[in-house]
Amino acid sequence: MPIDHQxxxxxxxxxxxxxxxxxxGIQQQLIQKIALILDESNNPDITQLKFESNRMNHSMMQLLxxxxxxxxxxxxxxxxxxxxxxxxxxxxxxxxxxxxxxxNLLTECPDDLMSYLDFTHISNALGTILNNxxxxxxxxxxxxxxxxKAFICFAIEDDGMGYPAEFxxxxxxxxxxxxxxxxxxxxxLHFVLNIAALHTNMNQCGYIKIDNExxxxxxxxxxxxxx
Numbered sequence: 060m061p062i063d064h065q066x067x068x069x070x071x072x073x074x075x076x077x078x079x080x081x082x083x084g085i086q087q088q089l090i091q092k093i094a095l096i097l098d099e100s101n102n103p104d105i106t107q108l109k110f111e112s113n114r115m116n117h118s119m120m121q122l123l124x125x126x127x128x129x130x131x132x133x134x135x136x137x138x139x140x141x142x143x144x145x146x147x148x149x150x151x152x153x154x155x156x157x158x159x160x161x162x163n164l165l166t167e168c169p170d171d172l173m174s175y176l177d178f179t180h181i182s183n184a185l186g187t188i189l190n191n192x193x194x195x196x197x198x199x200x201x202x203x204x205x206x207x208k209a210f211i212c213f214a215i216e217d218d219g220m221g222y223p224a225e226f227x228x229x230x231x232x233x234x235x236x237x238x239x240x241x242x243x244x245x246x247x248l249h250f251v252l253n254i255a256a257l258h259t260n261m262n263q264c265g266y267i268k269i270d271n272e273x274x275x276x277x278x279x280x281x282x283x284x285x286x
Contacts, residue, residue, distance in 0.1 A: 080119035087112050106159040114190060117183065121250040124180075128253055135177040135257050142172040142204035142211060148182045149202060153189055157200070162193055167203035174204070174211045176258060176284055181213075184251040188215050188280045191247065195219035199275050209263060210283040221271035221278045251282065260285035 090112060094105045127133035146166045157164045185202075192200045196217035203214045229248075248267065255265030263285040273279040 080116060080123065083112060083116045083119065087116065103159045106155055110156045110190075117187060117190075118246070120183070121187070121246065125250060125253060128257070133257075135180065135254075137175055137177050137258065139173055139175055140178055141170075142174045142213070143168045143170060145174065145176070145178065145182055145185070145213070146202050146204060148178075149185045149189060152182075152186055153193065157193055160193060161198070162196055163199045164193075165199060165201045167201060168205075172204055172206060172211070173286075174284065175260065175286060177254075180254050181282075181284070184254045185213055185215065185282065187247040187251060188282075192217040192219075192278070192280070196275075196277065201273075201275055206286065207283070209261075209286060210265075211286045213282040213284070215280045216273035216275050217277040218273070218275035219277035221273070222269055227269060227271075248280075255282055255284065258284045 087109070090105070090109055094102070094109075124133060143166075146168050150164055150166055153164065189200065189202065192215050196219045199218045201214075201216040203216075205212050205214070248269070252267050255267055258265035265282070265284040267283070268281045270279050271277065
């Protein structure tokens with residue numbers, strides 16, 4: 060039987076990414092251990108080191124999930140959750156980084172707003188976008204959730220310079236058209252788009268939108284999930 064070289068390479072790459080992700084997990088534990096020994100848990104450099112390690116780990120996770128989606132080996136675990144729980148989870152994961160960088164992270168969500176979603180993957184997806192927002196914001200980032208007709212909308216808005224014009228025109232569904240030279244690939248958005256699209260209800264599926272219409276004056280990201 061002839062070897063499918065493309066599939067073989069994808070499998071080898073997925074295995075390698077998995078190994079790297081395991082190593083990063085050990086690295087994260089060591090960083091935490093060293094910070095406790097030195098009593099430097101709130102040191103800005105330690106905080107940044109934790110953030111970069113987490114960011115690499117999330118990137119590896121995204122690649123693995125995209126591989127599983129492509130190979131039809133991935134399923135969501137959807138249940139009902141208060142939207143506020145999602146926002147609080149995302150906020151908690153990034154609170155120390157925002158604090159160390161002097162950025163105010165605000166949340167806005169009705170207490171009784173419910174959502175149907177995969178808690179782990181949606182919180183990770185929003186965390187991916189929030190990482191970028193804190194890098195480009197000046198002083199504030201707003202994380203919110205609202206009900207818009209048959210969809211729940213999770214939004215991340217910042218007070219930075221906004222998305223570049225060419226980035227707003229990227230086809231996020233086509234990974235082959237992304238810019239792998241400059242590093243502005245949009246891989247995080249491509250990942251979130253795929254996770255959103257897997258959320259379906261009554262012939263509706265999730266989607267994302269990006270623009271520069273933030274209430275804070277910068278970029279705005281919106282994730283729409285059927286409710």
